[in-house]
Structure formats: structure tokens, C-alpha cells
Amino acid sequence: MDLTLWQYQFRIIMLGDSTVGKSSLLKRYTEDLFLDTINQTVGVDFYVHFLEVEPGVRVKLQFWDTAGQERFRSVTRSYYRNSVGGLLVFDMTNRASFEHIKEWHAEVWERVQPYKVVFVLVGHKCDRDEHGDRAVSREEAEKLAGQLGVPYVETSAKNGHNVREAFEMVARRVYQGLLSGEVQLLEGWDGVKCAAPQLCRREGPVWLRPAPPPRRRSAVLELCFKDKAEQAVLICDVR
Numbered sequence: 001m002d003l004t005l006w007q008y009q010f011r012i013i014m015l016g017d018s019t020v021g022k023s024s025l026l027k028r029y030t031e032d033l034f035l036d037t038i039n040q041t042v043g044v045d046f047y048v049h050f051l052e053v054e055p056g057v058r059v060k061l062q063f064w065d066t067a068g069q070e071r072f073r074s075v076t077r078s079y080y081r082n083s084v085g086g087l088l089v090f091d092m093t094n095r096a097s098f099e100h101i102k103e104w105h106a107e108v109w110e111r112v113q114p115y116k117v118v119f120v121l122v123g124h125k126c127d128r129d130e131h132g133d134r135a136v137s138r139e140e141a142e143k144l145a146g147q148l149g150v151p152y153v154e155t156s157a158k159n160g161h162n163v164r165e166a167f168e169m170v171a172r173r174v175y176q177g178l179l180s181g182e183v184q185l186l187e188g189w190d191g192v193k194c195a196a197p198q199l200c201r202r203e204g205p206v207w208l209r210p211a212p213p214p215r216r217r218s219a220v221l222e223l224c225f226k227d228k229a230e231q232a233v234l235i236c237d238v239r
């Protein structure tokens with residue numbers, strides 16, 4: 001199978017103050033690496049990871065890693081609008097980074113209207129909890145998550161705890177949003193891309209139907225590929 005083949009692309013953005021661990025989270029998820037001294041992100045970096053959200057539905061996750069510094073905000077603002085998912089990251093040993101989460105959330109929320117962004121709140125560097133360094137309790141973080149209407153997860157890029165879970169939680173919530181119609185494929189918006197847009201538009205998104213039983217499933221796949229021209233478009237669109 002062509003490893004670059006995907007049916008959907010979700011663009012997901014990393015949000016949070018500088019040094020909370022956004023780039024380290026991405027490095028751990030996409031390369032399974034942790035560096036004690038990681039280069040500071042300047043402007044915007046990209047990372048890619050593929051995920052099968054259900055059998056036969058392969059999603060290319062495109063992560064945009066922003067620099068949290070105020071001086072770069074003008075760069076990153078223009079990217080919010082074309083994102084469908086966001087990880088709101090704070091460092092649980094840094095209280096100020098937790099207090100800024102509401103601002104990050106509000107800033108993105110305002111700029112993406114009328115589009116929708118699916119968030120997960122991430123309390124990062126939980127390995128430091130063992131050393132008594134925690135400055136934000138789980139209860140407080142869960143309360144904030146409840147106010148924002150998002151799930152909460154505690155992660156560590158150092159030991160890998162919950163890293164995959166945090167990213168996949170966002171991706172699966174976006175996919176659920178597509179299934180329920182809460183998130184829609186819209187022209188001129190790059191938050192979600194379909195590899196073969198004409199297939200997604202014709203009868204509604206072909207790949208977004210609930211997984212059919214095996215025999216009907218092959219019928220759906222046949223529908224996807226029965227036309228050579230469509231197959232060609234699908235392959236052409238793969239990057």
C-alpha cells in the first residue's frame with residue numbers, strides 16, 4: 001500500500017505559551033523522540049502523521065506548530081482559520097501557562113468563525129508531577145476543560161505518557177464531527193481536505209458513512225473506484 005495514500009487531511013494546530021512543550025509533543029508523536037534541548041520554534045513548523053480512524057479510512061494529520069511568543073502572533077493568527085483541530089497545551093509546572101489557556105481558546109474561537117475547531121486541553125510535563133513540581137491540580141484543569149466543553153488529558157513527551165492518546169483524541173473527535181455533520185467539508189477552507197472532492201460531494205462523503213458490514217463495505221469501495229477517471233483523480237491528489 002502506498003504509505004502516502006489518504007482519504008482525508010485534517011489540519012491541526014498547536015496552541016499555548018512558549019516552552020510548554022508543543023514541539024516536544026509533536027516530536028514524540030511523529031518521530032518517537034524526546035530532546036532535552038529542542039530548538040525553539042520560529043514562525044511555523046509542519047509535522048505529518050497518518051492515522052486510520054476506522055478500517056479503510058486513512059487520515060493525513062498535518063500539524064502546524066506555532067511559536068507561542070507574542071512577537072510571532074501576527075504570523076500564526078493567519079493560520080487559525082484553516083485549522084479543524086487544536087491542542088491547547090499548558091505546562092502543569094507553570095501556572096501562568098494554564099491561566100493563558102482561556103486567551104488562546106478565545107483568540108482561535110474568534111478567528112475561525114464561522115468554521116469549527118475541535119479542541120483538547122493538554123496538561124503537559126506530567127512526568128514532573130513525581131518530583132512534586134505540579135502547579136495546577138487535575139481538578140482545576142478538568143474544571144476549565146468542562147467550562148470550555150473539551151476533554152482533558154495529561155501528557156509527557158519525556159516518558160511518552162498519553163501522547164498518542166492526546167493527538168488521536170483530537171483526530172477522532174474531528175472525524176466524529178464529520179460523521180455527525182458538525183464539521184463540514186467546505187470549499188475555500190483547508191481545515192479538512194478530501195483526496196477526491198467530487199466523490200465526497202456527489203452523495204455526501206463516501207468515506208464518512210458508518211462502517212458497513214463486510215459485504216456492503218466492498219460495494220462502497222467499488223463505488224469509490226468503479227470509474228477509472230475518479231481513481232486517477234484520487235491518485236493524483238495524493239501528496
Ligand SMILES: Nc1nc2c(ncn2[C@@H]2O[C@H](COP(=O)(O)OP(=O)(O)O)[C@@H](O)[C@H]2O)c(=O)[nH]1
Nearest residue numbers: 018019020021022023024035036125156157158
Ligand atoms: N520534563 C519534561 N520536559 C519537557 C517535556 N516536554 C518538553 N519539555 C522541555 O520543555 C522545554 C520546551 O519544550 P518545547 O517543545 O520547545 O516547547 P514549545 O516552545 O511549547 O514548543 C524543552 O527544554 C523540553 O525539553 C516533558 O514532557 N517533560
Ligand SMILES: [Mg+2]
Nearest residue numbers: 022023040041
Ligand atoms: Mg516550539
